[in-house]
Amino acid sequence: MWANLPRILTLVVRGFVLTLAVLTAVVVIRTVTFPSYQTSPPECKTTDPDFIPADEERLARFTSAIQFQTVSYERGVGTPQELAKFVRFIQKSFPTVHSSPMVRRDVVGNYSLLYRVEGSDASLQPYMLASHLDVVPITEEANWEAPPFSGQLKDGYIYGRGTIDAKHSLMGSLEALEFLLSRRHQPKRTLYLAFGHDEETGGHFGAKVIGDVLTQRGEKIAFILDEGSPVGDGLAPGVSKLLALVSVAEKGFLQLRLEVNEEGGHASMPRSESAIGILSKAISKLEDNPHPNMFGTGPEARMMEYVATEMTLPYRILASNLWLFSPLVAWVYSRKPQTNAFARTTTALTRFNAGVKDNVISPEAVAVIDHRIHPMSSVEEVMEFDRKVINDPRVKLNVINNRPPSPTSPYGKDSPTYMMLQETIQQIYPDALVTPTFMVANTDTRHYLNLSSAIYRFNPYVMTPSDLPRFHGVNERISVQNYERVMNFYYHLIVNMDKPLELKRHGHEDEL
Numbered sequence: 422m423w424a425n426l427p428r429i430l431t432l433v434v435r436g437f438v439l440t441l442a443v444l445t446a447v448v449v450i451r452t453v454t455f456p457s458y459q460t461s462p463p464e465c466k467t468t469d470p471d472f473i474p475a476d477e478e479r480l481a482r483f484t485s486a487i488q489f490q491t492v493s494y495e496r497g498v499g500t501p502q503e504l505a506k507f508v509r510f511i512q513k514s515f516p517t518v519h520s521s522p523m524v525r526r527d528v529v530g531n532y533s534l535l536y537r538v539e540g541s542d543a544s545l546q547p548y549m550l551a552s553h554l555d556v557v558p559i560t561e562e563a564n565w566e567a568p569p570f571s572g573q574l575k576d577g578y579i580y581g582r583g584t585i586d587a588k589h590s591l592m593g594s595l596e597a598l599e600f601l602l603s604r605r606h607q608p609k610r611t612l613y614l615a616f617g618h619d620e621e622t623g624g625h626f627g628a629k630v631i632g633d634v635l636t637q638r639g640e641k642i643a644f645i646l647d648e649g650s651p652v653g654d655g656l657a658p659g660v661s662k663l664l665a666l667v668s669v670a671e672k673g674f675l676q677l678r679l680e681v682n683e684e685g686g687h688a689s690m691p692r693s694e695s696a697i698g699i700l701s702k703a704i705s706k707l708e709d710n711p712h713p714n715m716f717g718t719g720p721e722a723r724m725m726e727y728v729a730t731e732m733t734l735p736y737r738i739l740a741s742n743l744w745l746f747s748p749l750v751a752w753v754y755s756r757k758p759q760t761n762a763f764a765r766t767t768t769a770l771t772r773f774n775a776g777v778k779d780n781v782i783s784p785e786a787v788a789v790i791d792h793r794i795h796p797m798s799s800v801e802e803v804m805e806f807d808r809k810v811i812n813d814p815r816v817k818l819n820v821i822n823n824r825p826p827s828p829t830s831p832y833g834k835d836s837p838t839y840m841m842l843q844e845t846i847q848q849i850y851p852d853a854l855v856t857p858t859f860m861v862a863n864t865d866t867r868h869y870l871n872l873s874s875a876i877y878r879f880n881p882y883v884m885t886p887s888d889l890p891r892f893h894g895v896n897e898r899i900s901v902q903n904y905e906r907v908m909n910f911y912y913h914l915i916v917n918m919d920k921p922l923e924l925k926r927h928g929h930e931d932e933l
C-alpha cells in the first residue's frame with residue numbers, strides 16, 4: 422500500500438491537471454466561439470423631417486402634465502378631481518388626436534383613457550401602447566431639488582413626480598400621434614393607446630376595466646408595449662455600451678400583512694415579549710434570510726447570452742460559460758440591489774405600524790412585506806419559505822394581493838414584433854445593445870395577458886445607477902434629451918408598425 426502511494430498521488434495530480442486543462446480548453450473555445458445575438462442598427466436612421474423636437478411648446482405641455490397631482494394612495498383611494506382635470510387637459514392639449522375622425526376615445530372606469538386609431542387595413546391585427554395617468558405619493562419633500570409637482574426645468578432636466586413613471590410615455594406617445602395625424606397620415610394598422618388611472622395601486626379600476634372592454638369587443642392584439650425597463654448606462658456589470666433592456670416577462674408579486682396580537686397594558690409592568698418585539702424578530706429573520714439565489718434558472722440567463730460577446734473580457738468569459746460560472750455570476754449579481762432583483766425573489770419591508778402612546782404597551786403590531794417573485798418561483802413557494810423562516814405561530818401572515826410571474830413573450834430573430842421593437846430602439850440608440858430581460862417591478866400588463874401573447878415592457882430613456890432611486894423616490898426627473906428620445910421612439914414605432922412585420926426591414930431580411 423505505502424509503496425504504491427507515490428503512484429496513486431501521481432495519478433491523482435495527473436487527473437486533476439487533465440480535468441483543469443479540459444475545462445480551460447472548453448471555457449476558451451466557448452468564449453471565442455460564443456454566438457453574437459446583436460444585429461447591426463438599421464441603415465434608416467432618424468432623419469430631420471421625421472424628427473419631433475422637444476421645443477418650448479412640447480416641454481410646456483409636459484411640464485403642465487407633471488403639475489396635476491394624480492396620486493394613487495391605496496387600492497380605490499386616489500385623487501379623482503385631479504384625474505378629471507388631467508383628462509380634460511389631455512383633451513385640450515392634443516387637438517388633432519381628439520378631433521380626428523380616425524380616433525375613437527373612450528373614458529373607461531371613470532378616468533382611464535382608451536384610444537382607438539383606425540388603421541386603413543382592417544386585415545391587420547391592432548397593437549397597443551400603454552401607460553398610466555397616476556403617480557405614487559411624494560416622500561421627503563424637503564430634499565427635492567425642485568418642487569415635486571412643479572415640472573420645473575433645471576439644468577436640462579424636468580423635475581417632478583411622474584417624469585419617469587410614467588407621464589413621459591403617456592405624453593410622449595400622444596405627442597407622436599399628434600405629430601403623425603397632423604401630417605395627415607393614417608396608419609395602416611389599428612393602434613390602441615391605453616392609459617390606466619390606478620396602475621400604482623394594482624390597476625383594479627383602470628387597466629382591469631380596459632382589459633375587460635377589449636375582451637368584450639373580442640380584440641386580439643398583435644403586441645402590447647407598456648412602461649418597463651430602461652436603456653441602461655452602466656447598469657449591467659461588464660457592459661460598457663448602452664444596454665436596452667426589453668422586458669419579455671415580469672416578476673410575480675406577493676404582498677403580505679404580518680400581524681401580531683398580544684396582551685397590552687401599562688408600560689411600567691412589561692412582559693418579557695411584546696407584540697412589537699415579536700414582529701421585529703420575524704422581520705429581522707426575513708431580512709437576514711433572503712429567498713434563494715435563482716440566477717441562471719430563468720430569463721436572466723438568456724440576457725447574459727445576448728450580451729456575452731460585447732462584455733469586457735472577464736465578464737465575457739463568465740457569461741459565455743454559465744454552465745460553469747453560474748454560481749459566481751449569481752454571487753456578483755446578489756451584491757447590488759438592482760442586479761440582486763434579477764437573481765431572486767426580493768423581500769421589501771414597506772410598512773411597520775404599532776403603538777399609540779409612549780407609556781402604553783401596544784397590543785398589536787403590523788407590517789407589510791412586498792415580495793417580487795422570480796420568474797422560476799411561485800406564490801406558494803414564497804409563502805412556504807416565509808413561514809419556515811419566521812417559524813413563530815404568533816405571527817399571522819395574511820395575503821393582501823398576489824400574482825404569479827407572467828408568461829414569457831416571444832423574442833429573438835423568430836419574433837417579428839420583438840425584432841421590430843429592436844429596430845426602433847436602434848433607430849433612436851444606434852450604438853445600443855438590445856437584450857431581452859424580465860421586469861423586476863410590475864405593470865398594468867397583468868390585466869392584458871389574455872389579449873396578446875407578445876407583451877413587452879420598455880422605457881425608451883437612458884438610466885444610470887444613480888437614477889434608479891428616483892423611481893418612487895426623491896428628485897424624480899427626466900432630461901430634455903431623454904424626453905425627446907421618448908417622443909421620437911413612439912413616432913418611429915408607429916411608423917415601423919405599418920411595415921409588413923414578416924418581410925424584410927431596412928434591407929436586413931437575413932436578420933429576421
Ligand SMILES: CCCCCCCC/C=C\CCCCCCCC(=O)NCC(=O)O
Nearest residue numbers: 586649650651656657759760862863864892
Ligand atoms: C443586468 C441588468 C441590470 C439592470 C439593472 C436595472 C434595471 C432596472 C430595471 C427597471 C427599473 C424600473 C422600475 C420601473 C418601475 C415602474 C413600474 C412601477 O412602479 N410599477 C408598480 C410596482 O411595481 O409597484
Ligand SMILES: [Zn+2]
Nearest residue numbers: 586587620648
Ligand atoms: Zn409606472
Ligand SMILES: [Zn+2]
Nearest residue numbers: 557586621893
Ligand atoms: Zn410606479
